[in-house]
């Protein structure tokens with residue numbers, strides 16, 4: 492394994508975790524937040540420079556409205572509860588994804604997290620929210636087309652590195668390792684461009700049971 496600079500995680504299995512216990516799916520997401528808090532802390536302690544977690548995909552809009560709004564509420568309460576700890580631990584929060592269509596209270600909470608942690612220099616903790624790899628690539632292609640139209644970019648001399656700079660991850664190296672919990676052996680539209688050379692690790696463990704160990 493190469494040096495671990497950037498670890499990315501597909502936090503999957505919350506629903507099945509809840510189902511096995513006869514609980515509502517949302518209870519699985521609540522339990523998943525506890526795992527997330529532990530993993531952020533551990534990543535920071537281990538000196539990992541970048542941690543990216545998949546919190547809500549562009550496909551997740553197909554879920555029942557109740558689950559979607561529950562997930563957003565959970566994000567808001569996560570920020571309210573953890574922001575002080577994040578700042579104390581020098582963790583810088585980032586968001587990957589299309590924010591314009593997110594509910595206003597979610598965006599307010601995100602703005603607060605970004606603003607409060609903007610000068611932090613430790614772990615860079617990125618939350619992929621309303622994120623889709625294909626949407627990200629398409630967005631970059633549109634930006635590039637606009638730059639060409641303005642005469643600001645030159646298609647002939649445009650490199651992979653230049654294109655990377657048009658992604659949400661412009662300032663973030665590609666993930667060295669992608670972990671998926673919950674056993675599904677697919678990427679589900681996560682970091683499509685950036686995962687070209689990432690090591691993949693799939694575990695059957697559901698996200699709420701995933702621990703630093």
Ligand code: IPE
Nearest residue numbers: 502503504505506507508546
């Ligand atoms: C992943 O858990 C969390 C999100 C997609 C937000 P799931 O909700 O997909 O859980 P399973 O896959 O149904 O068990």
Ligand code: IPE
Nearest residue numbers: 501502503545546547548679
């Ligand atoms: C991937 O999990 C997305 C997140 C963890 C946010 P899903 O449960 O949504 O993925 P699929 O639907 O099984 O591919």
Ligand code: MG
Nearest residue numbers: 503504505673
């Ligand atoms: Mg799932």
